[in-house]
Amino acid sequence: MCWKAEYAFLIVFSTTVDYYTANKMSRMSDRKGRLPYLMISLISNLGLLFSFKYFNFFNDSARAVFEQFDIFYNVPEFNLFLPVGISFYTFQALSYSIDVYRGDFKAEKNFGYFALFISYWPQLVAGPIERPGDLQPQLKQNFDFDYDRVKQGLIRILYGFFKKVVIADRLGLFVQQVYGNTDGHGGWVDPSYEHGGFAIILATWMFAIQVYCDFGGYCDIAIGSAKIMGHNLTDNFKTPYFSKTIREFWERWHITLTVWVRDYLYIPLGGSRVSFGRMLFNNWFTLTIMGLWHGANWTYVMFGFIHGFFIVMSRIWDRYFPKLTLPQLLPGMKAFTGVFLAFWIFNLTCIPDIFFRSNTVGDAWGIIQNIFSPDTTSYLIHNSAAKGAVPSVIEFWVSIACVALLLFTDYKLYTNKSVGIDKFVVAKPFYARWSFYVVFLVIVTLFAYTSKSVFIYFAF
Amino acid sequence: MKKLFLRIGILLVIVYAVCQLAISSMPFSWGNTRLNTKFQSYKENHEQYNTLLIGASTTYRHINSTTFDSIVNAQYPELQIKSYNFGIPANRTPQSLQMLDALLDYDMSNIKHVVIDMSELTKMGADNLHKKEMLYWYNWGNIGDVMKASYESEKGVNKFGVPMLHAFSFGEKSLLFGNGPSVIMQHAGLNIEPLSVGPDNNGFYSLDQEMHDDPEGDLAIRYNELRTPDTIAYRTKRCQELVDHYKTATKNPNKTIEDNLKDVIEYCEKNGISVTIMLSQRLGERYEYLIPLYNQLPEKNRIGFQDPSAYPALNDRDNLFDLAHLNENGSKVFTQIFAGEWLQRLEMQNIIQPKPTPVVEQDTLNLNTTADGSGI
DSSP: OBOOGGGHHHHHHHHHHHHHHHHHHHTOSSHHHHHHHHHHHHHHHHHHHIIIIIHHHHHHHHHHHHHHTTOOOOOOOOOOOOBTTHHHHHHHHHHHHHHHHHTSSOOOSOHHHHHHHHHOGGGTTTOOOOOHHHHHHHHTOOOOOOHHHHHHHHHHHHHHHIIIIIIIHHHHHHHHHHHTTBOSSSSBSSGGGOOOHHHHHHHHHHHHHHHHHHHHHHHHHHHHHHHHTTOOOOOOOSOGGGOSSHHHHHHHSSHHHHHHHIIIIITTTTTTSSOHHHHHHHHHHHHHHHHHHHOSSHHHHHHHHHHHHHHHHHHHHHHHOTTOSHHHHSTTOHHHHHHHHHHHHHHHHHHHHHHHHSSSHHHHHHHHHHTTSOOOGGGGOBSSSOOTTSOBHHHHHHHHHHHHHHHHHHHHHHTTTTOOHHHHHHTSOHHHHHHHHHHHHHHHHHHOOOSOOOOGGGGO | OHHHHHHHHHHHHHHHHHHHHHHHTSOTTTTOHHHHHHHHHHHHTGGGOOEEEEESHHHHTTOOHHHHHHHHHHHOGGGOOOEEEEEOTTOOHHHHHHHHHHHHHHOOSSOOEEEEEEOOOSOOOGGGTTOHHHHTTOOTTTHHHHHHHHHHHOOTTHHHHHHHHHHHHHHHHHTTTTOHHHHHHHHTTOOOOGGGGTTTTSSOOOHHHHHHHOTTSTHHHIIIIIOOHHHHHHHHHHHHHHHHHHTTOOOOSOHHHHHHHHHHHHHHHHTTOEEEEEEOOOSSTTHHHHHHHHHHSOGGGEEEOOOTTTOGGGGOGGGBSSSSOBOHHHHHHHHHHHHHHHHHHHHHTTSSOOOOOOOOOTTTOOSSOSTTSOOO
16 A cells, blocks of 8 residues: 555546546447447456556465465566555446446546546545446536535544544554464464453454444545535445344445445346345355455455355345244344344454454464463553553543444434434534534544554555 | 634634643643652652752763762751752753743742753654653743744754644644543553652662663663664764864854743742753764853853763763663762762852862772862
8 A cells, every 4th residue: 555656647547548438438329339448448447456456466376376286386476556545446437437338327528527536535545435426416516605514524524533533543552462463374473462362352343343433434534525515425334333134234334335346246247136046156256356355365355255154144044034033033122132133243243354354364263263262351451651552451441431432422323314423413402512512522632542543444 | 604613613612621621630740651750759758859850861860869969968968958850761951941840830948959951952853743741841831932942953944844843742732632541541640650760769760770670671772782882982982073063162053942041040049049050961962052052051050061081981881871871880970970060060159168079989989080080
């Protein structure tokens, strides 16, 4: 992941190619005539993505396979940095070309507006991945200063900062104590800091919340910034950790990617209008590809693969045991079943998160095995004021308190049809609104974690 | 738009007030755990201390308060010196002045003598941004002078960049930005490092002692790897070159700090407190500012240890812990030299009358250690 001025050429290249091919396609009435231009767009966009993000991954994997069979393999590695945001703007550009090819969207004639759509700064580096039909028309609209809209944008930004700089960055300290101490082969770099049992579980829970707050916080800031400028971006997260099924989770987590993959991969594969077995394959395959989208590493493949497995299991269960669900078994205990299922789904999603956070698949297996070893939670925190990288007990309790506030706020949103925090707050009476402003602004001011850190999703 | 800015303004005022309330609930020392520990320990028995030794690590690690008190009191029992070492690693001169201000504000009734160890003036690196140790000491009373002083002493773009860093840090301090955990830690009584006040509980903590107390820390690396004959020779040569170059420099590039120090001298003297400004031997960094500034201070109020040729014992490998600090033995040597020099300044300030030089035993002192080579 890196910022390099010359990498701006990539986005310029991608924009130019897609502008040209889309305009060519829009002049043709049949899909057959458009197909070559679509292929040009797909090959150039995916080619860039493959070259910069995936070439070394597949190259290394191929080398490992060839070496297993003692076959000479001498394809050199590319020494390239991963340009920041390439996965996001590539997918956005692809959706534009495919929509134009399908005739769902008319090609933009003005290069400036099209370039603005591809490089729209609030969501350029980490999404949400916007569809041309949603964002492009908004870019052409004139708007006047609107107090309510700006207020909503600022509320969204404030909540995004709370998630990102107060919670995500702080939780990262604790997560690092476990996941930063692995040696790549299932062991620990520093044997005196072996982790087991509850320490690993706690760190994994923390990582699950960290990644939600990191990415969700970034999206809130992006959506809020766009709103101030008069544009509505798509919500990317809708209180995902209150989901009661794994499928509901994916309807609430990284929504724009899920919808993208559904529309451009899952449905073209046949979606659910095929045999049951094929539908299961389609689900599993698309989730695995989504995992690979996150990064060029087998850990991400495993992340998607395990989620795919969960989705397949839930499909099978729904088909063969439709009445064997907790709410139906315990009809009078709605609150209990709700809490239990949310907690159950949260923990299920933590399993692929172990792979997501680990540096290698070996590390992930090592961590999973160590869950069953004796507890050493004390290594996560330290009682004294200054002990290097080991966070203090105060940081721990601050984190817990802030996560509790997040869950409370998210629960309120969840019970309000998962509206955005901005709409939720502005609908409240004066005292509640100002309490929100003051409390969250004071918390962000006093409890921002101020050491250098970057948005995790910049890496993708 | 007016409505929006008005409401944002009201909100910021509320947040600022909350942050100020939090700041006012803490002692001045909250941002530095060692200083905070020292201040808590000092408060417990502050009525017995009459001498404050303020400065950076060259005070903290070099002046053994117990030894200093006994040497001085042996010669001038009427002084009844009882000193507390407020040396803090990496303390800058403006920080020392803020610390003195706060300590005198706390209770100046017993204080008779103050020693301030000059340090690098105002330099702060961007790497230190956001760190509470770099924030806690700013206030409305010193930020203007600190910015002005850094403008005077920096060069090139730093002339504007460094003052801006100070202003930014002052802003962060005013809002306690990211320091909520520090506030909780302070009120929970966790902002302390008990060992840092030293075994005699008077603020002196030698590096040897700290290395002994924390064998896994990085002090052992400093002790074993930095203190080679070659590096010591180079460091001594470099210091000597700088001292020789700036020895007679009269053009002080930092008028603001000079004025601050002179104001302190004047204020303290009005209140019956003697002030001595000390320039310790350093790696040589910032000598181009420190020595010309030192030259502007009244002779009766200054002690300079910057010249390696005048104090060879301070460059003896056996007395060094690393390139910038003395070890336990070196601190004993330095404390004796310092006590002698300090008494001379009290004589010059007419606080005490001259006495014959006492005979000191050969095996405890490295003779030939004073500027004139006559020993103590």
